[in-house]
Amino acid sequence: MTSKTKYRILMSSMDAFGHINCTLALGEILASYGHEVTFANHSRHKKLAEERNFKFIPFDEQFFENVQPASIPGWLDKYLHKFRADALSIFKDWTLEESQIFGSIVNVFKRNSIALEAIFKENANNFDLFIGDFVLMNPAFYRAPFPCAYLMSMNPLPLYPNGPPAWSGFSVKETDHEKWNRFRELCGQASKVYRENLYSWWRSNETPLPAIQDDRVENWFYVEPEQLGIYHYPELLDYHEIGPIRSDKWIRLDCAIRRPDNVEPFEIPESLKYLPGKLQFSW
Known part of the structure; x- marks a missing residue:
């Protein structure tokens, strides 16, 4: 019997828990089929790879020193209340300063x-495939010495x-498309600096x-x-009722949840075990 092909797969993601968790979960699935998985990210996440035998x-953190950092965490702390409002209030009446700070997140992508x-260049012959969760088009993908696949862990509406x-947050069954158009208009106005920074970055790197x-x-x-x-x-x-999706190159993964860090079974404390009613957790 011929053995199945085993691939050397490099994986990476944005430095955000949702993206990291989905990438690790897919890595666990691939490793379970015998593929060699390597995770690339900030040094502080090395333990996450080692726990999974990746x-x-x-x-190289020096690259992060040479590009102006984004101040999006500070912006979120100050303006998170905007995103707790109704849809048509989120992007209404943004100041130029707010738009510029929001636009600085492009520096994270850079x-x-x-x-x-740098990793691709140093490991040109060491991998058969790269899978990355980086939200949008990334110039590095187009210059990689091996095939690249995009991973989308966020909501797939794009x-x-x-x-x-x-x-x-609008329902797919919403019939008042004027609200959709108004939301897009307000979002486009508030995100003007962000969009300009994105396009400037892509053009300077000859990215499609x-x-x-x-x-x-x-x-x-959206990435093609x-x-x-x-x-x-x-x-x-999934949003099958408003399909199809833009390209048949996208495939859906039904579930990718990484193994928990704490694998010990949860036991109800003796002081609560025999009390009446439900046990409720607060996070």
């Missing part, structure tokens, strides 16, 4: 891309051109621009994969 390659390119605006270049935020976050795109979303919650 190899690990740290980002630093990730530079760090990735894959559906006929759906409501991504991150608006989105096929549709307008103010719709979904189009900045050259080889493969993987999105993580349960089938029962």
Whole structure:
């Protein structure tokens, strides 16, 4: 019997828990089939790779010193209340300062891309495939010496051109599309600096621009994969009623949840075990 092909797979993601968790979960699935998985990220995440018997390659932190950092965490602390409002209030009446601070998040993408390119160059012959969760088009992917696949761990609405605006919270059954258009208009105005920074970065790196270049935020976050795109979303919650998705190069992964750090079974404390009613947790 011929043995199945085993691939050397490099994986990475943005430095955010949701993206890291989904990447690790997919890595666990691939490793269970015998593939060699290497996780690349900041040095502080090395333990996450070691716990799963993945190899690990740290980002060169010097690259992050050479690009101006984003101040998005500070912005979120100050303006998070905006995103707790109704959809049409989120992006209303943003100041230029707010827009500029929000636009600075592009620096995060720049630093990730530079760090990735260095790893690709040093390991040109060491991998058969790269899988990365970086939200949008990344110049490093187009200069990689091996095939690259995009991983999307966020809500897949940007894959559906006929759906409501991504991150608006509007239902797919909403009949008042004027609200959709108004949301997109307000979002486009507030995100003008962000969009300009994105396009400037892409052009300076000769990265293919989105096929549709307008103010719709979904189009900045949609990537047309050259080889493969993987999105993580349960089938029962997916948006089949507003399909099809933009490209058959995207495939859905029904569930990718990484193993918990604490594998010990939970036991109800003796002081609570025999009390009446339900046990309720607060996070």
